[in-house]
Every structure is written in C-alpha cells, then in structure tokens.
Amino acid sequence: MNRYLVEKIGFVLLFLTALAVVVPILFVIFIIIVKGSSAISWEFLTAMPSHGMKAGGIYPAIFGTLILTLGTALAAIPVGVGGAIYLAEYARDSWLTRAIRLAIVNLAGIPSVVYGLFGLGLFVLFLQFGTSILAGSLTLAIMTLPVIISTAEEALRAVPTEFRTIIASLGGTRWQGISRVVLPQALPGIITGIILGLLRAAGETAPILFTVAVFFLPHLPESPLDPTMALPYHLYVISTQVPGMPANIQYGTALVLLALVLSMNLVATIIRSYFRRRRQW
C-alpha cells in the first residue's frame, strides 16, 4: 500500500478515536443542560428542600459537598505532599519504600465502595466519629491520597537533580534545597495531582454512603461531627429511591454537581497557571 495512503488512513483513525472520547462527554453535558436548566433558579441553589425533595432547593447538598471537599483537601494535601516529598527526596531505595510504592499503586485501583466500607469500619465505628463530616472527609482523603502522592512524587522527580546538588554545594541543607528550589519547581505538577484527586472525591458517592451522607437534614451541619447532605448522594437518592421525582430536579441536581466540579477545576487550573508563569525555568 502507498505510504501516503497509510498516512491518511492513520490520521483518520486517530481523529476518530479522539472524537470517540470527546463526543460522549459533550453529549452528556448537552443532555444534562437541556433537561436540567429549567430547574435552576436562585431558590434551587439557596433554599432547603421541601415536600419530600420534590420542591424547594438543594442548598444543603451543595454546602455539604463543598465542606466535604474542603475537609478532604485539608487532610489529603499535607499528608499526600508530605509523603511524596519523603518518597522522592529522603527515602532510600529499600524493600520498605518499594512496598510503600506498591501499596500506593494498588490503592489507586481499589473500588471506591471499598474505601466507603473501610471508612465505616475505621472512622465511624472503631474511632467513634459516627456518621460525620470528619469521617467522610477522612475516607475521601484516603481515597485521594494515592493520586496526590504519585503525581506529586512524579513532579518532584522531574526537577533536575543538579538543583539539589547545587544547593548542597552552597552549604544548604537538604530541606533548604527542597523548600527553596525543588518544591516551587514541582508545584504546578503537584497542583495538577491535587486537582485530579479532589475532583474525583467531590463527585464520589460510594465512600460517603456509609460515612457521612444523609438523605435529608432539616438544618445545615454545625460541627465536623455532624452528618451532612451531599450532591452525589442526593442525586443518587432522588434518581433511584424517590418515586415521582420531577425529572428536571434530577437533571438540575446533576447540572449543579457538574458545574461545581468544573468550576473547581477551573479555579485550580488558574492557580496552576499562575505558579507556572511565576516559575522562571
């Protein structure tokens, strides 16, 4: 076969695979917007639900998801980035570090419902946090850790070793090298990992099912030990458990969840590009 023809066929095939990725996503977003936008109103976003969820708003679920994401970030970022710094900068190659890396890779592949059950066992029951924001955030944080650790470690390793050597040769300590040069250089990559991890956490249902989420709460949670409503769980319940639920509320809830996740993504991307521009390398 003529090599130019091969080139053309190859190009078309690759274009089709790219299309196969993009089209379903656009399709989903399109349907959700078409079917859900009629539900969106100021009241929908800011009011408590009423009439058995069939009217009113979803404010407590939005609030709950934001709080859970914040809690997840507070727990997962320091531990994840700290762990990555240890693995990339301090740990020597030994059976222990190899075991830790293996564990991280495997953790990333565990189904989210297993994290949910683990959180139920450890945080809710054993540590007696009860069904609470604390338990839910920690469960989501554990689920998020592998993503944050592996991307952050990758980003740290991508910083040239020479920088560390130079700082050492100038009488700097290892930590000075990390905090002054390595970490700022790796920051955009680390933030990418954090975004990916947190976005996944914000949209998950299974890990919060047993650890924090409730179907309905007459008031907003007042302490980290209170349970809360959350968007993914709310969506799950109103889509499967409530007969006669108006479709536009279901799609409207999905739209809000989607918009929330995408806007968090956008904010994080802006932060990342700010750090990338500041990095003079």
Place this chain on the structure above:
Amino acid sequence: MVKPKIRVEDVSFSYADKAALRNVSLAVEANAITALFGPAGGGKTTLLRLINRLNDLVEQTRMSGRILLEDEDIYAPGTGVPGLRRRVGMVFALPLPLPGSVRENVVCGPSLAGVRDRARLEEIMLRSLTQAALWNEVKDRLDAPAKALSGGQQQRLCIARSLALEPEVLLLDEPTSGLDPISTGKVEDSLFELKREYTIVIVPHSVQQAARVSDYAAFLLMGDLIEYQPGTSIFTNPRDRRTEDYVTGRFG
C-alpha cells in the same frame, strides 16, 4: 615551604558497582591552581567531589583514607557538612543557574546561611560578580532571569555564586567544557586573579588547558594517581611513560 591547604591521604573510593579511586595521596598548595587531569573515568571528578563531600549525596559508596583541610579531617564524625561546603566551593561542568534572577543566584549561598541584611548582600554581590569578571556585563540586568544570560556569562555567574560564600577553596569541574574560546579565556583569566585569594583545584577540559592554568598538576588514570608535579614539568618532562603518552596525545 608553606603548609599544604588540603592533604589527601591514601584515599580509596568506590561506587556501588565500580572502584573509582585507589590509594590516592596528594597535597594541594594554598593560593595555587592544582589541575587534576587524565582520560575520562580516571576519578578526577570523584576526587574533586570528595573534597567538599558532595559524594555524600550518592548512595552505596565506600571510602577509606583521610582528607584534611588545614589539618582537620573533613570526614571525621561530627563535621558540619554545610559549613565545610561553605569553606570549599564548587563550580560544575554545566553552568546551571538556579531559577530566579541574577541577583538571587549570586546571593543564594549567603542567604542559605541566614544572611538577611540587604546592604551586606549587595556588597557580597558586587564583590563576587567583580571577582568573576562579570560585573560590567550584568550590572544593568541584575533582576533579569539568570537563564537569559549567555552560556559563558552563566558559567561566570556560577563562579560568582560560589565566590559569594568567600570559600577558602574553589573546586572547578571542567568549568569551560561548554564554552566558546572567548568565554573560556575570560574564565581562565579570572582564575589567575582568584588564586591570589583562593586555593583552586580544577579538572580542566583538555591537556592544553591544564598546561595553561596549572601551577601543579596530577595525572589520574583509571583511579590511580600516576604522577603529581609542578605544572610546568609534568607537561614538559613527565616522569612516567603513561603521563608522557597522554600529554603528547598518544591516547586519551
């Protein structure tokens, strides 16, 4: 005769998979340029990096023997390694400025050591850049990214960065390997100025450079120190056959 600045005593060193130096002993005189030369893999860089303990960063190495800096064993337990590295500066083969401006690069060492006073840092910067023969070229762009300088300027910036700590010894690992002849000339000229105040150990990037700059020269071959003499005689009148073969270009 003045007391040597550095004494390497019977040093052997090996990396995880191979020996790099075997029973090397030599004395480095103060305020002179000592060149370590020889074919690749001879242990020149290893020896250089042992003098400020940069090989500590490498895993799974073994060392025996002693290295004395003014009669102090720098590998003695309890030696403050950051302090040692401030006394013994290092310039690497590839000029690699740190991220940041020219100014930030020069004062990096003192600021790592905790110097915060702005006037003092300015003074250090002026002195170091002048000593590295770079001041006139960069005095108007101190806040420009260091990466924007030319290759030759970057290498002199790296020299200035080391000088900012006022080290007693300056180690240079092929500091001109990536530079054009003019930049090389400038770096070599600044070395002649610097040796009045500093003790310099250099791994030159060619025999010619070794002959041009050195007061003393050591020929290292496959981890062995073959010959160590004042620079003029090792090149004109080598005692060892292998040295002669190398300096006359028969191998290497």
